[in-house]
Amino acid sequence: xxxxxxxxxxxxRREFLASTTGLTFAMAFAPAGMFLMSEAKAKAxxxxxxxxxxxxxxxxxxxxxxxxxxxxxxxxxxxxALAEELDADWDKVVLEWAPADPKTYGYTRKRGERISxxxxxxxxxxxxxxxxxxxxxxxxxxxxxxxxxxxxxxVAPAELRTEPNVVVHPASGRxxxxxxxxxxxxxxxxxxxxxxAEYKDKxxxxxxxxxxxxxxxxxxxxxxxxxxxxxxxxxxVYASTVHGPVQLAEPESWNDDTxxxxxxxxxxxxxxxxxxxxxDTFEHVLAARKVLAVSWAAGATAExxxxxxxxxxxxxxxxxxxxxxxxTVGEAGDVDAAFANATxxxxxxxxxxxxxHAQMExxxxxARFNAAGDQVEIWEGTQAPGxxxxxxxxxxxxxxxxxxxxxxxxxxxxxxxxxxDYTIEAALIARALKRPVKMIWTREEDLAYGMFRPQAxxxxxxxxxxDGKLSGWxxxxxxxxxxxxxxxxxxxxxxxxxxxFIEQRGTSHGxxxxxxxxxxHPFNLFAIEGLMDEMAEKEGMDPFEFRRQRVAMTPKAxxxxxxxxxxxxxxxxxxxxxxxxxxxxxxSGSLGAGVVEISLDQQTGKIRVHKVWVAIDxxxxxxxxxxxxxxxxxxxxxxxxxxxxxxxxxxxKVRQSNFHDYxxxxxxxxxxxxxxxxxxxxxKPTGLGEIGNPxxxxxxxxxxxxxxxxxxxxxxxxxxRVIQALKA
Amino acid sequence: xxxxxxxxxxxxxxxEPATPLLWAIREHLKLTGxxxxxxxxxxxxxTVHVNGKAVKSCLTPLSSIAxxxxxxxxxxxxxxxxxxxxxxxxxxxxxxxxxxxGQIMKAAELLxxxxxxxxxxxVAHMNGNICRCGTYTRIIAAIQRAAREG
Ligand code: FES
Ligand code: FES
Numbered sequence: 001x002x003x004x005x006x007x008x009x010x011x012x013r014r015e016f017l018a019s020t021t022g023l024t025f026a027m028a029f030a031p032a033g034m035f036l037m038s039e040a041k042a043k044a045x046x047x048x049x050x051x052x053x054x055x056x057x058x059x060x061x062x063x064x065x066x067x068x069x070x071x072x073x074x075x076x077x078x079x080x081a082l083a084e085e086l087d088a089d090w091d092k093v094v095l096e097w098a099p100a101d102p103k104t105y106g107y108t109r110k111r112g113e114r115i116s117x118x119x120x121x122x123x124x125x126x127x128x129x130x131x132x133x134x135x136x137x138x139x140x141x142x143x144x145x146x147x148x149x150x151x152x153x154x155v156a157p158a159e160l161r162t163e164p165n166v167v168v169h170p171a172s173g174r175x176x177x178x179x180x181x182x183x184x185x186x187x188x189x190x191x192x193x194x195x196x197a198e199y200k201d202k203x204x205x206x207x208x209x210x211x212x213x214x215x216x217x218x219x220x221x222x223x224x225x226x227x228x229x230x231x232x233x234x235x236x237v238y239a240s241t242v243h244g245p246v247q248l249a250e251p252e253s254w255n256d257d258t259x260x261x262x263x264x265x266x267x268x269x270x271x272x273x274x275x276x277x278x279x280d281t282f283e284h285v286l287a288a289r290k291v292l293a294v295s296w297a298a299g300a301t302a303e304x305x306x307x308x309x310x311x312x313x314x315x316x317x318x319x320x321x322x323x324x325x326x327x328t329v330g331e332a333g334d335v336d337a338a339f340a341n342a343t344x345x346x347x348x349x350x351x352x353x354x355x356x357h358a359q360m361e362x363x364x365x366x367a368r369f370n371a372a373g374d375q376v377e378i379w380e381g382t383q384a385p386g387x388x389x390x391x392x393x394x395x396x397x398x399x400x401x402x403x404x405x406x407x408x409x410x411x412x413x414x415x416x417x418x419x420x421d422y423t424i425e426a427a428l429i430a431r432a433l434k435r436p437v438k439m440i441w442t443r444e445e446d447l448a449y450g451m452f453r454p455q456a457x458x459x460x461x462x463x464x465x466x467d468g469k470l471s472g473w474x475x476x477x478x479x480x481x482x483x484x485x486x487x488x489x490x491x492x493x494x495x496x497x498x499x500x501f502i503e504q505r506g507t508s509h510g511x512x513x514x515x516x517x518x519x520x521h522p523f524n525l526f527a528i529e530g531l532m533d534e535m536a537e538k539e540g541m542d543p544f545e546f547r548r549q550r551v552a553m554t555p556k557a558x559x560x561x562x563x564x565x566x567x568x569x570x571x572x573x574x575x576x577x578x579x580x581x582x583x584x585x586x587x588s589g590s591l592g593a594g595v596v597e598i599s600l601d602q603q604t605g606k607i608r609v610h611k612v613w614v615a616i617d618x619x620x621x622x623x624x625x626x627x628x629x630x631x632x633x634x635x636x637x638x639x640x641x642x643x644x645x646x647x648x649x650x651x652x653k654v655r656q657s658n659f660h661d662y663x664x665x666x667x668x669x670x671x672x673x674x675x676x677x678x679x680x681x682x683x684k685p686t687g688l689g690e691i692g693n694p695x696x697x698x699x700x701x702x703x704x705x706x707x708x709x710x711x712x713x714x715x716x717x718x719x720x721r722v723i724q725a726l727k728a
Numbered sequence: 729x730x731x732x733x734x735x736x737x738x739x740x741x742x743x744e745p746a747t748p749l750l751w752a753i754r755e756h757l758k759l760t761g762x763x764x765x766x767x768x769x770x771x772x773x774x775t776v777h778v779n780g781k782a783v784k785s786c787l788t789p790l791s792s793i794a795x796x797x798x799x800x801x802x803x804x805x806x807x808x809x810x811x812x813x814x815x816x817x818x819x820x821x822x823x824x825x826x827x828x829x830g831q832i833m834k835a836a837e838l839l840x841x842x843x844x845x846x847x848x849x850x851v852a853h854m855n856g857n858i859c860r861c862g863t864y865t866r867i868i869a870a871i872q873r874a875a876r877e878g
Pocket of ligand 2: 071360411412822824825827860861862863
């Protein structure tokens, strides 16, 4: 059962805390991390406190889940760790969304002295960041229940055991369900301390590592799952924003009279970078959008921008310009000496185009103000509820308490939904209109006003020493977007190169940019592993052997390479017309190695990926089935961008407009087989939402070389580029 | 005003004849299981049945369905008991879920025409439906399961 509500959490936090029956465990944040406390103490406390777990006399256990759900299963995966240590009966567990309040529900990030809380589900963080806190909270609640039962039976707590939702006294055969205990027990003023030694041993796990059906699936197969686009409010009207064809241009004027005369049109609202049309129905909004003609102020940075030209001519110049604006990303040893003493130097340049998130649900939000205009209610699907609420408050000049936030399922996120520019638009329109508004961007708007994964040029050089070992490494990435360009550029998590210099060289085009699933890893690993493959080939070595003998690999890397070599049965010859390619995958603490098997239609230039194998070290796998699914999803997402996806800008305008010219992978292009294996680990869970896509680019390019003897240096590998490469 | 049947019940929608069926279903009739993905017939998120045939409702004008039988995901079964819905749960197909109403409606048309489709037939039939989360292999497995288990 899941109580994830469409219109607001039916049970507000206050009600949750005020419940008179059962046991409620509140949760607070302190500099040392989050901790559980009694309800009484929570109410008396002078700071923000929220409920986290509640046990009802009917034996249901309610757990708030902070795992924003965009398809990756974290809504289920995060609370599983708590339920495990609590020894809860999963069938009796009810999940509710945690409110948008990171102070209470956020995970704790410690960076040096700085401790912060965030609910942002980005960088594959959900399970990884909440896991320890969740386990501790579950163990504490269990201990409270054990102590209460021990007192009741007048026995030592050590004599007691638990079964799912039941405390048992084996000596006497007595049993009490958690619900029964909840009728008489009290939450102590101070929660009992638990040490990690008291945590369950892996062999005792009933939930972690076991396939647990995702809670969101039943309602996603019958149309009842609610996304923000589905919200219906009394008196609600519809809006859509038209943004400048050149991103971030400001509107000057438009054919106001004509549009206002159109059927159903209620208002037209000017926004900083767009004009919103509002009408009684969405079909009237769409009609008005078509007629609306806006003239845009000159002077937007992106004006005249030609992305293909920049990538072909401007970027190579920046790469060699000593005065270019640069950031050193990584440095070790004496790289100049390594190159000076090299017996061989290999060099290659790689390019990648802009990528669009193309989350299936076009961006939208619903906003409603109260009559006094001093409080707004927001319905949206966001990866970062806390930040979203804060940004809305800021945009409206409100305090946080004036923003009531309702979280929804997301029809995909992929990094796009951790910035809520669309929600702010909805709020501003609702304020101007004094009516509840559902604001929906059309697909065309979502794309043209997209926030893209930046395009990049990568220039790499590698030095081999007298023994043929990789001794020096230079990698320069050129483009717009700062750290959006260099995440994943460092290879020290898998290869230990003694002398290296890694830098980013920046420019700026005025195009909106954003994290995209695995951010910069997909294109950085394309370059790193592309060059690795090229060196192996030129040294006359098998790609696995080259890495093992010539590159100092980390132990973790060795293990994933060994595993995928076995899985894919690498040494065995493939049928004619098929070939294999290898690459490493690295992201959010996880490490993997992957192999793909491809074929090629020489006539059309279409590459087909038939099989994929990937071996991953992701620490403890909390939910293996979900984890596997996430990796498969990442592989398809990655493959889509490798084979098809490219956004380009000409005269400052995004040239693609919908799925006919921004093509994504379809069923007929998906691999027939995907094999995912996780190494058996007891270490903390690491991120898995994005480990599926970083390896795929280089793996496909390397397989293409194995098949044709030619190399692909520019992703995506569109048929046109493939044919060009074949002729080269 | 256009009248038709939706999930077995009579419905009238007060909108211009050119209004896309999608918006009539979602915002006039408040059946929000049918989704808006592209508005241009390119993704299949808006797939519904009209007189038993799967159509992209974003490209279907209201005028064309007068008097016809429209079925949406909400009408596929009362209680998620359609073989495809059961298979979708059993195979844990779904990620974000946004495309899945359309996928299931499209697959339902296939099984009606061909209770035992081959893998290639499934792919050919389903290729117009995008799943950005990449659940394709699981969709195929679920359709095969539904065909097997009925
Ligand atoms: S919304 Fe109709 S096909 Fe995409
Ligand atoms: S499940 Fe997300 S688009 Fe298909």
